[in-house]
Amino acid sequence: MPVPSQIEKETRGNFKIISFIQEKNVKYAVIVFLIVFILTFLALRISLSNTTTEKIPICGDGTFYNTCSLTKPYFCNEGVLIEKASICGCNKNLAFSKENDFCVSNYTQNPENQVLRYSLNGKKNEINFNVFEEAYNYAFNVSRVIYYEGSEMPFRSDFKIQSINNEIQREILLPLVKKIQNLAPYDKTEQARIAVSVVQQIPYGFSEKNDTFGDLEINHSRYPYEVLYDNQGICGEKSQMLAFLLKELGYGVSIFYFADENHEAVGIKCPVEKSFYGSGYCFVETGGPSIISDFSMEFANGMKLDSMPEILLISDGISLPDDMYEYGDAKTLNDIRNKNLMGFLKFWKFNSIKEKYGLAEVYNLR
Numbered sequence: 001m002p003v004p005s006q007i008e009k010e011t012r013g014n015f016k017i018i019s020f021i022q023e024k025n026v027k028y029a030v031i032v033f034l035i036v037f038i039l040t041f042l043a044l045r046i047s048l049s050n051t052t053t054e055k056i057p058i059c060g061d062g063t064f065y066n067t068c069s070l071t072k073p074y075f076c077n078e079g080v081l082i083e084k085a086s087i088c089g090c091n092k093n094l095a096f097s098k099e100n101d102f103c104v105s106n107y108t109q110n111p112e113n114q115v116l117r118y119s120l121n122g123k124k125n126e127i128n129f130n131v132f133e134e135a136y137n138y139a140f141n142v143s144r145v146i147y148y149e150g151s152e153m154p155f156r157s158d159f160k161i162q163s164i165n166n167e168i169q170r171e172i173l174l175p176l177v178k179k180i181q182n183l184a185p186y187d188k189t190e191q192a193r194i195a196v197s198v199v200q201q202i203p204y205g206f207s208e209k210n211d212t213f214g215d216l217e218i219n220h221s222r223y224p225y226e227v228l229y230d231n232q233g234i235c236g237e238k239s240q241m242l243a244f245l246l247k248e249l250g251y252g253v254s255i256f257y258f259a260d261e262n263h264e265a266v267g268i269k270c271p272v273e274k275s276f277y278g279s280g281y282c283f284v285e286t287g288g289p290s291i292i293s294d295f296s297m298e299f300a301n302g303m304k305l306d307s308m309p310e311i312l313l314i315s316d317g318i319s320l321p322d323d324m325y326e327y328g329d330a331k332t333l334n335d336i337r338n339k340n341l342m343g344f345l346k347f348w349k350f351n352s353i354k355e356k357y358g359l360a361e362v363y364n365l366r
Contacts, residue, residue, distance in 0.1 A: 060181025081178045107135040118197035119358030131229045135172045139225040157312035177248040199242040200289045205232035236264040238286040252317040254281045260307035270320040294330035
């Protein structure tokens with residue numbers, strides 16, 4: 001076998017070097033290509049995420065600009081819901097008639113201004129709302145009796161729904177719903193927060209009137225409109241008031257009834273993992289200022305809600321979002337109350353949380 005010459009050896013060596021360099025260049029080229037591809041992909045993602053799609057303008061109840069709301073006589077005027085009966089008409093199923101741009105009835109003759117207070121993100125605000133004595137007298141005198149036939153059974157929810165869904169009361173309370181929607185036309189969560197705070201800020205108090213059923217006389221149970229007119233109510237009455245507002249704002253709503261503690265609160269639809277006992281509804285105390293989803297407070301008389309409640313479904317609808325800051329604040333407050341390690345580390349937040357939600361001094365930590 002012939003022995004390779006020195007020239008052949010050098011040629012083969014140079015070829016191996018060239019091949020090695022070529023292979024190395026291919027690898028570098030592939031790496032550079034991948035880097036360029038990844039950077040291009042990321043740049044496109046960032047560019048697309050920053051691209052804003054122009055939204056069709058709407059009012060707080062979802063009505064498009066310059067059109068009539070599904071709720072007569074409201075008209076969406078550049079983001080504000082206004083009464084425009086001359087264009088949109090009135091609810092023909094009830095005793096309301098057009099008077100210029102307003103729908104009037106025998107229940108809305110002599111307005112009196114009622115100031116409703118609420119707290120939002122640490123700021124105190126007010127809503128001015130007209131109430132009517134004629135509407136109050138109507139609500140006071142509405143029969144609380146429900147008749148059942150045959151094997152039909154009475155349920156507590158029947159009486160709650162009857163109180164909340166009264167048609168004439170709804171018509172007279174809708175202006176308050178529209179005022180809330182006008183305050184946060186693009187934010188349903190803010191609308192819920194305002195409604196919750198409005199009801200929580202209404203003073204707690206029993207009615208001084210009684211109802212007679214045969215030989216039985218019991219304390220009068222207010223309808224939502226009466227709570228608004230009297231500017232006071234007990235837990236069940238205020239819960240009905242809040243349930244009405246949240247239902248009209250489009251939320252899924254329930255009422256939690258605690259038989260052992262004789263207490264009622266509202267449930268607003270929310271993510272199951274954030275909800276009260278996995279019910280799909282977040283707890284909302286109506287007796288006074290508190291945080292949505294906070295249910296571990298101790299009440300002024302030392303009572304705590306330890307029993308499993310009966311859940312009264314009022315309406316289906318939208319849910320609170322998963323990223324509400326209330327969930328974290330309620331958890332922080334619960335840790336502080338329980339005096340655990342996390343509560344010790346978070347105690348410095350207590351005063352800022354109280355200020356943020358306008359919590360009263362009786363909102364204690366015992």
